[in-house]
Amino acid sequence: MHFFEFTEEQKMLRKAIREFAEAEIAPKAAEWDEQDVCPAELFKKMGEIGINGIFTPEQYGGAGIGFVGRTICLEEISRYSAGLGIAVMTHHLGIYPILQFGTEEQKKKYIPDLCSGAKIGGLGVTEPGGGSDFIGQKTAAEKKDDGWVLNGRKCFITNSHIADTTVLTAKTGQDEKGRTKLSAFIIEKGTKGFEAGRKEHKLGLRGSVTGDLVLTDVKISEDALLGKEGGGAKIGMEGIGEVGRAGMSAICVGILRGCVEEAVKFANERVVGGKAISKLQSIQFEVAKIRTAYEAARLLTYYAASLKDAGLPCANEVTTAKYYSTEAAVEASKRTMDLMGGYGIINEYPVGRFLRDALASIPSGGTSHIMQVIMAANTLSGFQA
Ligand SMILES: Cc1cc2nc3c(=O)[nH]c(=O)nc-3n(C[C@H](O)[C@H](O)[C@H](O)COP(=O)(O)OP(=O)(O)OC[C@H]3O[C@@H](n4cnc5c(N)ncnc54)[C@H](O)[C@@H]3O)c2cc1C
Structure with missing residues (x-):
């Protein structure tokens, strides 16, 4: 048995969202970043393919696929645009408290329109x-x-x-x-x-x-x-602690995958001194570090989401994933820039944007200091492996 493997449904979802991201997000991401605009009109299209209501039960217009499915959506979107990733992740954060704590009337009044993309949440x-x-x-x-x-x-x-x-x-x-x-x-x-x-x-x-x-x-x-x-403290903290931070972690998994893919492409294409830089051990070490960071962030993030899907406590695991993934995305995007030499700082390449997006992910949903305060408190009060 594998420790973590996607189900057939999750694999199909990943394929569909990846195709959507490659067609609708990849070509425009740099422009949205440069012009500092949010493509709000995309919410209707994302609603059609189930992204907006990915963890929402079908009876309220959602896809009912759960939080691992949501992580897949955010990773795929953020591979190309972490900016759009946080807009979607916050839209989810606008739905979750109503779904979890709302009356039946409130759920029927608000959630179907949020799932379809007719309305946007926050x-x-x-x-x-x-x-x-x-x-x-x-x-x-x-x-x-x-x-x-x-x-x-x-x-x-x-x-x-x-x-x-x-x-x-x-x-x-x-x-x-x-x-x-x-x-x-x-x-x-x-x-x-x-x-x-x-x-x-x-x-x-x-x-x-x-x-x-x-x-x-x-x-x-x-x-x-x-x-x-x-009851507002519980509502706010459950949303942020289990859905917001998990979303930021997923966004950084997307950034980390972007780093791996851009590093591989550049290292194989760039020839210095008559050979591709991928043949240099210094570059291979950078690639190994970036890949390790992606795999570790991915495991932490999907594991935390799978606990949420199983109805198990997950706030600790989400905190760890958020702390690790955001910090790892900063380090990996800087490493990817280093690997690219002067080209790393040229805006034609997306890696400078990855670094800026990763840096902005650290305070979103709670700073790394606060993640450490939570983790230290949980650990010091009685660590059990
Ligand atoms: C891009 C982005 C999107 C966001 N979206 C939303 C959103 O949709 N909804 C929303 O409600 N909020 C949102 N936020 C706000 C985010 O949650 C806060 O920025 C974050 O909680 C930190 O708060 P602050 O910026 O006021 O920093 P402060 O709380 O002022 O912290 C300043 C510094 O002091 C440290 N510090 C403060 N208190 C402690 C402590 N007790 N222990 C240790 N260190 C401490 C912090 O780590 C930090 O280094 C967003 C933030 C960003 C950057």
């Missing part, structure tokens, strides 16, 4: 006071009459300017020990007082929109509350 938790301080959020929701009034600002939100449906968390009081109680809400584009604000010009992961969401006296009805009042 998740907003980060605030100017520091994304690492999840519980220190200041955006407040006050109960009024038969609904809620929200005020505050979210920042660094992927899909901020293109999302139709955003799940966001806000402070709704304190518990008996004085700790902040967060609740989650579903907010629709066009709701009075809910605006996309500043748009960031990023170093990497261009091809996705990242920006502020500003809430000024936003009135929403009682049925916009997602899950229980005071």
Whole structure:
């Protein structure tokens, strides 16, 4: 028995998404990066082939293929455009909390349109006071009459300017020990007082929109509350911890595969001193290191996704995968650039973009410091192999 092998269904999915990525993403990825635009129109096409609702049950318009299937989609997309990869991964992050914690009415109202691509989703938790301080959020929701009034600002939100449906968390009081109680809400584009604000010009992961969401006296009805009042911390952390970070890890597996493929192509084609540089041991060592990083990131990432599919705890494994894959993608893209000599820094090649995308993947979904804090706490509290 193999430790990890794709099922026939997953192999077919990979083939279909790879063909889609080669036809629809590869030719445009550099342009999206250069112009800093997100190809939002692709969501409808991605909906048709099941990417948007890949882990969503068929009864809500999804493909019902699960989280290993989702990892395949994100790896294949991000092989060519990690920017589009994070737009898709965040769209998934907009669906997951509704699927997991929503009422039947909320699921029927929002999820089918998010799966088809008629609508785009997002998740907003980060605030100017520091994304690492999840519980220190200041955006407040006050109960009024038969609904809620929200005020505050979210920042660094992927899909901020293109999302139709955003799940966001806000402070709704304190518990008996004085700790902040967060609740989650579903907010629709066009709701009075809910605006996309500043748009960031990023170093990497261009091809996705990242920006502020500003809430000024936003009135929403009682049925916009997602899950229980005071349940927002669990909703936000489960989404980010198991789906967001797993998605960032998958995106970096895509970048790592890009590094391997670009390194092999270049090393075989580039002739220096009368022979291909692939014959040089220095270059072979670089290729071996890049390949090892890809294989290790791939195993960690798909293993964590397979635990999620099996309904087993996976937050630890996702944290490890996210930490390793993002850091490995930075190192491997730098190694690939080194292997290419001067050509590595020429924008005609995608490797400079890989490095920028990998660097931008580190804070997305929680920094490497925070991943280490979580892993250290879990390990020091009782490590068992
Ligand atoms: C491209 C991109 C897309 C994003 N998309 C979204 C999104 O869709 N939705 C969303 O809600 N957020 C999103 N984020 C925000 C992301 O989650 C935050 O950037 C991240 O959590 C870090 O928060 P921060 O940037 O405020 O850094 P800070 O929290 O200010 O951290 C600053 C530094 O201090 C360190 N630090 C802080 N606290 C600790 C601690 N307790 N222990 C150790 N080190 C610590 C950090 O590691 C970092 O080095 C996105 C970010 C990026 C870059």
